[in-house]
Amino acid sequence: MDERAALRLLSGELEAAGDDAAIVDGLVVTTDMLHERTDFPAGTTRYTAGWRAVGASLSDVAAMGAEATATVAAYAAPTFDRDELLAFVRGASDVCDRVGTEYVGGDLDGHDEFTVSTTAIGRTDDPVRRRGARPGDVVCVTGTLGRSAAALRLFDRGETDRANDRFRFDPRIDAGRALAPHATAMMDSSDGLARSLHQLSEASNCGFAIDSDRIPIDDAVFEVADGDDVLELATSFGEDFELVATLPEDAVPAVRDATDASLSVIGSVRDAGAAITMDDEPLADRGYTHG
């Protein structure tokens, strides 16, 4: 059974689960586990690891349109080095500060591979789900896409300072709150834009028409592309933790007024029978399948 099938199985068992976070009793709750070999390239500092791990969970809270309440992490490593541990905690705390919440601690654990499990908790009375996109809505994304793809190339090149910088990101709590009153469907782009659109399509039973010219590609992608398809890197690599939302076009100005994050309109929602296209060509369901 692959991970997506297993996740569907888990969701089928659990009423409250699904979407980017579970919803229970006015809270949203989300948990993720990251491993050194698959999630933290050589050169990733523990400060960046703490920021990124906790940030990934906060991104799921943002995708529900919730405010962030608290985060915790379980930190497992072969040895506990004081400087590494402090750097991790500072990264975790700093990303929480960035979005007005608190890193409140966690568990430590001996383990042969550096592994982090993070949980974020948020509050909302009116969570935004993946279902609900309506034909005629526009599709928006926050920020820029391709930061993580670019970071990996920079790690490969040994430009670790710049890579670490790109590997950290602002969880879009503020933009999520701004989008929440208007968004008909929302999720984060952690599996890449292409896969996010397919997941929204499945949940909302709709098609999408995307205009590649309007996709906000991160500057660093152009720099590192090295002959590769820039658009492919920006849309299929994923791990950017931006929000992908659908909303009525006339609500876009109000959202832009309510958040400092940039918001790009990249296309529109089509009827149930319609395909998912980019520039009128079918957009394949490919991207990062997360562990």
Place this chain on the structure above:
Amino acid sequence: MDERAALRLLSGELEAAGDDAAIVDGLVVTTDMLHERTDFPAGTTRYTAGWRAVGASLSDVAAMGAEATATVAAYAAPTFDRDELLAFVRGASDVCDRVGTEYVGGDLDGHDEFTVSTTAIGRTDDPVRRRGARPGDVVCVTGTLGRSAAALRLFDRGETDRANDRFRFDPRIDAGRALAPHATAMMDSSDGLARSLHQLSEASNCGFAIDSDRIPIDDAVFEVADGDDVLELATSFGEDFELVATLPEDAVPAVRDATDASLSVIGSVRDAGAAITMDDEPLADRGYTHG
């Protein structure tokens, strides 16, 4: 740096951390990571693993005197077997049912060793801390001690059904709620009674005088002891997830009326200068150091 030093370092960095769970904004939050090699002996079913992992986090919620709101788990394994995954989810859900809360799902992750990270969230307006024990208070424990020690022996003997049965436990949410209005200090016994008393002593700046005759030793311990010191198994092995609390003696009947769990008075709180003793002999700070 060993785990206890690392945990102290983490706690020093984080105002809300410490105790069995972090406290933030009317919520208590706790996270734990468990690994197959160190935490799940051969023969542990995935049902038991789900129950035990989620139960361990619920025990930390209980130790704060909180009610349980929700739990999540990140499940990492080399492969995702449908039956194993379902069994895990059912174990996690069943232990939540037992204490009136919900398992709301989590994350799945490919990893070379079966690893589970669980988070439990609870609510209380008045959490019970580890500090606050007063000379003259009595010391109580819920349930019986030594279940997990006995379970490990049963796993070793190949009596896996009985071992799995002993390895599951009722998180003491109900007893914690009953104790909360009266307890001056509380924690769970996951590191063993001896270590719990040392931790309470450090937090509350007090001594303890324990009477070994009054320690409620699980029947299974006598059966598996095989010449070993029964009292040692019951007090130092740990992982029993019972509550250890201090409270005024005259409050004991009210607590007993308010919970179905058994409550044993095992000794009393002494002044700051006093030692931690069992039957007037010093009780060493030994037990299970948890990952």
